[in-house]
Amino acid sequence: MSEPILELHGVNKSFGPVHVLHDVDLAVRAGEVTALVGDNGAGKSTLVKCIAGIHAADSGEVRFRGKPVHIHGPRDAADLGIEVVYQDLALADNLDIVQNMFLGRERGSAWLLDEASMEQAARQTLASLSVRTVKSVRTPVSALSGGQRQTVAIAKSVLWDSKVVLLDEPTAALGVAQTRQVLDLVRRLAEQGLGVVLISHNMADVFEVSDRIAVLYLGRMAAEVQTKDVTHGQVVELITAGRSGDLGLARPDTAVV
Amino acid sequence: MTQTPTAPSPNTAITDFGIDTTTMSTSEAIRDYLSRLRGGQLGSLPAVLGLISLVIMFALLSDVFLSLNNIANLLAQGAGQTMIAMGIVFVLLVGEIDLSAGTASGVAGAVLAMHYVENGNLLGGMGSTVFIAFNAVLLLAVVLAVLLRVWPGAALSALAIVISVSGLAANPWIEMLLALCVGSAIGCITGFLVARIGMPSFVVTLALFLTWQGVILQFIGEGGVLGISTSPVLNQVANGNLSLVASWALFVVGAGGFAALQLGQHFTRLRRGLVTKPTPIVLLKVGLVAVIGAAATALLTINRSPNPSIEISGVPYVVPIVLGLLTIGTFVLNRTRYGRHIYAVGGNREAARRAGINVTQIRASVFVVCSSVAALGAIVYSSKVGSVDPQAGGLNTLLFAVGAAVIGGTSLFGGRGRVFDAVIGGTVLAIVANGLGLLRQSAAVVAIVTGLVLLLAATVDALSRRRAATGAR
Structure with a gap:
């Protein structure tokens, strides 16, 4: 098994009196899709925001490629x-699509943007992900469908020679065909050697694309397992009760807040 | 039993989409434009149509309206508020509003006039208490701008202190620079209150609207008037004309520059295989600008004086001033990182924040831009009138400026708009005021009609927005 590219150890986070994350551990490996699942309010989005630097974790360690790092923004x-x-x-x-993909990291000098280079790079990225769903890269995002927007958002994330991509419910609001597209795209990201974290409520999606499943239960990491080692039912039990047979949190009363 | 899908079939889902296209044929582009119109992206089309119908209406009702003298006069009348509107476009783009832009420009105009009348001795003009307070506020603006990291605002505010304290003798260029600096200092204060403290811009600028009105009154005094028409340069800004040679040079530089930029960019993009408009449409646009420019220049270089003993001809100075500002503003919004970030903050503030854009700085800076440009507008309208009185920038100045931006197609909800919108909208309002004046309508009628035009424009904005929201699935 490869070394994790991103590791979290004992991450805690509180919003005022509400303790959202308790000593969370998580490992993300390159070339794998790690599904992060949990019930509403389990802390999935908070965990992602801590990794992304939107929220600062109260305590805990983040290691990137084995080295401890500090993410402040x-x-x-x-x-x-x-x-x-x-x-x-x-x-x-x-x-438009190009402008969104390069937002905050525009190419060219501050006083004269290099539109041509940005447009070409955007098109190449979309092509490398086999995205052929947009008519023109100069279409404003307001004119795109939900699936197309999701595609653009995901393509934006791989434009930056990124190593780890975290997807927060990418299929939540999509129809069947569009969900299919996005899941294919998620798989392709992993095949390109990225570490992918997929947050989802949809067990079918999770079992279809993920290599590993990490279950959050009331802010604690209940289990981190290989997808092939567990069944649907076990994962649902882990999500709702925090444990399933030998898996999950050791004693149920520790999980009760 | 579960398995990892290793070979997803990518062809299942993309059948209902086309492939990436870069060029469209002319007919496709026209169809695309029409479908965007139906989708609610009207842009400045309603304003342009309104402009044309207003011109036809007034031309039929008044034989003076289309006279050369009146057209030149109309340009100078509308220039000041149009310039303020150009500044307000920046504020509207981030989804804020600046109600104080009018009176802020009045303060800049009052300081300009006082510097001229008192021959640079602001201390004598204001009295020591007010002078100290004035400089303290400027210093505050510098500090706030530094806190916001809006460096140009800080530099201009500091320059205002230098000019004010050094007491340099009256010089029209120094006075104009001082007005710009005072405007930018005012913007730093507004920007800090809105972006850093987090007060709603409506409340902040409403309060400042009243405050600056009081400041103007304090500077000029009840019933006072500061005349600036005795300064040749200050008087010429809005009342002077380019020489015949310079008028045509302006046409060559303006239309030629526009053509060179448009065509150069178009063919470069075409060569590199980027998204472009169809060549015929680009050529049509360039040709249209050249023809209209040439016609306007030719007409404005004819002697238009109603009095046979004096000759008035040439393009008014306000035209290159407004065109210059338009060019700079358009360039900043479309081609620079700063402009891109303004649109992003207006379109989705949270997305901008997550993209690492300093939202506070951007939101504060647009107020600095707005007040600075408004101060330039004050130079023009003060020059037109020839004096600055306590009502400068008050009354309808601001509402006309906001109205001009909105009529042109800039959204009050942020994210959509161009500096060019302000020019179209400003022209519409100038025509309404001028035309109704020629028809000897009372101020009451002018106010009612102007209000209704603004209402109409806001309605179009709201409806097209609703349409765009439902149209985008």
């Missing part, structure tokens, strides 16, 4: 090669 995470595709997409509707 979105820029730090981006510099390491950690990209996040958020549930609410974080695209600006009024900008």
